[in-house]
Amino acid sequence: MRMTKSLSRTGVRSFWGVVFLIVGLSIGCTKKSSTDAQGGQDQDESGSKLQIGLVLDKGGKDDKSFNTAAWEGTQRAVRELGVKVKDVEAPDDAAFEPAIRTFAERGLPLVISVGFAQADALKKVAPQFPNTKFAIIDAQVDAPNVASLMFAEHEGSYLVGYLAGLASSTKTVGFVGGMETALIRRFLVAYEAGARAANPQVKVLHNFVGINMTAWANPTRGKELALTQIGQGADIIFQAAGASGLGVFDAIADTKNKKVYGIGVDSNQNWIKPGKIMTSMLKRVDVAVFDVIREVASQKFVPGVRSFGLKDKGVDYAVDEHNRKLIEPHQAKLEKLREDIVAGKIQVPDYYLQMKEQPKK
């Protein structure tokens, strides 16, 4: 046993040696880039410029979709209005309330909550800070200091559903949603209706990634669901799944023996897999966020609900050099449909209304 004891002493020594080595290495590696990052933060403290708080969800500002759109809106405000932005990504539902409250307590004039999941937290915090302005995306919070930025997702989803129905050669299209919620059902119901309007025989497959917030950041699961749908014959898949949707695009890029296409969401995602993404259903969260920051900057903040839809291009579909060839044959029909929806000639089914109409049991 004596031998093993001395062995263990050298062992302990080498253990600590390696631990210090790793710590040292990682500090060495991080040093350069962290000073870069601090460059921005130092300016934060210096000027008396307007500071905006941004509370993102688990998808994070690099989800290349919903959160990214909000982030870009704030970055435009940084460039054009010279405001400063502080952002935080909440790891779970319970983290929203402390995040919003912390920003408000620091005296930030505007705090923006990105996502319907923050509605309950904001309902509690907003009345406690009457001098702070709040904005929330995708949910309605009734308070004198809150602006609720709502989008007519169903109008855009109907439009891309119609496109999918037109373009599908297998008469099967797919939908991959993130977390199973009323918001994502709103996408699904309208997408399905749009596809059927284009072609009554079309079959619409749908899957949800999950039932809690991790569903927004699970691309391997998104990919698996998309592959399952492709296996069942789907050749066009619309995703509304945050960062999980990137997996849907991976599935589409990896499928070589069939012609399959994706449809992006929220931000313009056509560039992610050029030539493989038919279009992206745009939700101009960036514009809405920028507008509300501008209002606060010029002291013209208006609380209450504001809606964005096809009419004001708050919801739209993306055409750029990556998808022009794919979408051109259908564009005339899509433009006609857009006019009909805006003019009210076509009633797009809205899951939110359907929910209200359902008799309560």
Added chain:
Amino acid sequence: MMDWFIAYVESVMRLAAPLMFAAMGGLISERAGLANIALEGKLLVSAFFAAAVAAWTGSAELGLFAGILSGALSGWIFGASTVWLKADHIVMGTAFNLLVVGVIPTLGKAWFGSSGSTPALGSEARIQAGIGFFVAGVFLVFVLSEALRRTRWGLRVHSAGESPDALLVQGVNPRRVRIGAACVAGALAGAGGVVLSLVQGSGYVRDMAGGRGYLALAAIIFGAWKPFPTLIACLIFAAADSAQMLLQGKSIFDVSVPASLIQTLPFLATLAILALRRARVSAPRAINQAL
């Protein structure tokens, strides 16, 4: 119908692959007497480093190597801390998992300016293996099963978990055996992490292991710490998970079942399987014992 079935089988194989590597890694370390609750953390570490290196170098091979190496290294840290510092395995494993959850976003922020994800990888920096990793995993189970029964290394691992004193009598240091097993375990779990970020995904996304490490642990317990039954357990989990995806949105006897209910299927399967087994009866005797 046939297409549908092939799609299902392929899906099961894809879902099983990362689980199998993690479970085989966990099995080795548990057989050597190291309770390995840190599998989840190892999957995350290796998935992250594989994706980070692949993003920097644009090379899938280097990414694979980095993933396995970082897995082995974290296996070593885990093994060394439990053996030399005599830490409780469960406490240490939990600490490791929590550490990983914090460290990865910190590194992601410093290296990529993100909140813990790596940039999306192009096709050249990813591994296009299809079901290759599943086949490799099955092969691994065969090799491991033989190695544990017949090779000197396998018998030493077995003794380190069952009766470390017997090894001492033979002049073999059970601590070294355990740490060696921890490194091998980490490397295998690392391969599982690589499957997540380079094969199935295109880059690392925060918490992308999504509990697979714990599921692998459940598979080991169901498999009574033996390679083949553990493989079967992995396949059952994957089959339930894949069935869940296919059943979503389908109506059963004209009743449309909510997705949230269907999604509990894999967990129900886990619960049922573990309830049917007499768990812990066949755990290695010296598991979680300090040497």
